[in-house]
Amino acid sequence: MRVQKITLREIHLPLVEPFETSFDTTTLRRILLIEADVEGVTGWGESTAGENPYYSYETVETAWHILRDYLWPLLKGREFSNADEVFDLCARVRGHNMAKAGLEIAIWDAEAKLKGVPLAKLLGGTREEISCGVSIGIQPTIEQLIAKVEKELAAGYQRIKIKIKPGWDVEPVRALRERFPRIRLMVDANSIYTFADTAHLKQLDAFYLIMIEQPLGCDDLYSHVELQRQLDTPICLDECIHDIEHARAAIETRACGIINIKLGRVGGHAAARRIHDLCQSKSIPVWCGGMLESGIGRAHNIAMSTLPNFSLPGDVSASRRYWQADIIQPEVEVSSQGTILVPEAPGIGYTPCIDRIESLTCRREVLE
Ligand code: OSB
Ligand code: MG
DSSP, rough: OOEEEEEEEEEEEEEEEEEEEEEEEEEEEEEEEEEETTEEEEEEEOOOOOOOSSSSBBBBHHHHHHHIIHHHHHHTTTTOOOGGGHHTTTTTSSHHHHHHHHHHHHHHHHHHHHHHBBHHHHHHOOOOOOEEEEEEEEOOOOHHHHHHHHHHHHHTTTTTEEOOOOSSHHHHHHHHHHHHHTSSEEOOOOOOOOOGHHHHHHHHGGGGOSSOOOOOOOTTTHHHHHHHHHHOOOOEESSTOOOOHHHHHHHHHHSSSSEEHHHHTTTTHHHHHEEEEEEHHHTTTEEEEESSSSSSHHHHHHTTTTTTBSSSSSSSGGGTTTSSSSSEEEEEEEEOTTTEOOOOOOOTSEOOOOOHHHHHHHEEEEEE
C-alpha cells in the first residue's frame, strides 16, 4: 500500500469543564487531526500533542512541523505492505511520538477499512467490550470532589482516578476512602514529586489504592525503582515510558508494577502493541490512558483496549464527559456497567462528522 496524500487540520473544541492537573489547566483543546488517503479510502488519526509543552515536549505546533517537514517526506511515494511497518519507516525521526502516532493510526484505520474489518480485529483484539474508568481533575474543594466521584460511580464507571499535587493529595484521598471504602481508587501525580517526598507519599499506602501513577520525574526511572521499594502500593508509569526499551528497563528494575499505554506517547498502534506484548509476557498488566481526545482519538483508544493484556479499566470514557457534541457519530457511550461496546463497522467504527469538523477547522494543509 501507499499513502496518496495526507491532510493536517487543527480544530478547536472547548471542554465541558476545565481539567486541572499538577502541570496545567485545560479549558479549550487544540486538536490536530490527520486524514490519510490510501488507495481510495480515508483513514482518520488524531495526534495527542497538547496546547503547551508541559506533559511532554510536543505541542500542536511541533507535531505539525514534524509531520509536514519530516514524516510526510519519509512516507511520500513509499510502498509498504501494511500499517504495522509505518512506525519503523519513520524511525529516522527521533522522538516526536505524538506526531508519528497521529499519522500511523490514520493509516491503520485506512488499512482496516480497505480490508473491511474493525480496527480492533486487525490489531488482534479479543474483547467485545472494554472496561472504563474516569480521570477526575483537581477540584476546588473536597466536597466538590466527592460530588464528582458520586456522579461517575452512579454512571457506572468501574474505577476512579484523581489527579493529585502537593497540597491536594493525602486529604482528598482520605476523604474519598471514608466516603467510598470499597471503590477501585487510584491517583495520578503527573511527575510533580521527587524522591525526597517518599515519606509523604508513603502515607498513601494507608488507603489501599490500586496504583499511584507517575509520582516522580518524567525521565527519572531510577528514583521510581527506589520509591517502589518503599511503597506497598504499585506504581504505574505513564510519562516515563516512550518505547519498548523503557518498558523493558522499568519492568526488569521493578520501577513499576503496571504500565499505562497511550498511543501518542509511544508512537502509534504498532509500538503500543509491542509494549503490550512485552508486558503480557512479564505479567505486567496495562491499561489505556487518555489525553482528552476527540472522538477520533477515543475510537483508536477503544480499538487498542481490546488487546488481551489491557486487563485494568482505562481512562477511556464517554464523549459527553468532554464535549457538548463530539465529532463522530455515534458518540462514545458508556453502559451502566461501565463498559464501552466495541463497534463492528470497518476501521475505527465511528463516522467522522465532516461538516462539523469543517466548521471547527482553523487551519488545514494538504500534502501530496
Ligand atoms: O496523565 O493521564 C494523564 C490528560 C492530559 C494529560 C495527561 C493525562 C490526562 C488524563 C486525562 O488523565 C484522561 C482523559 O482523557 O480523561
Ligand atoms: Mg497519567
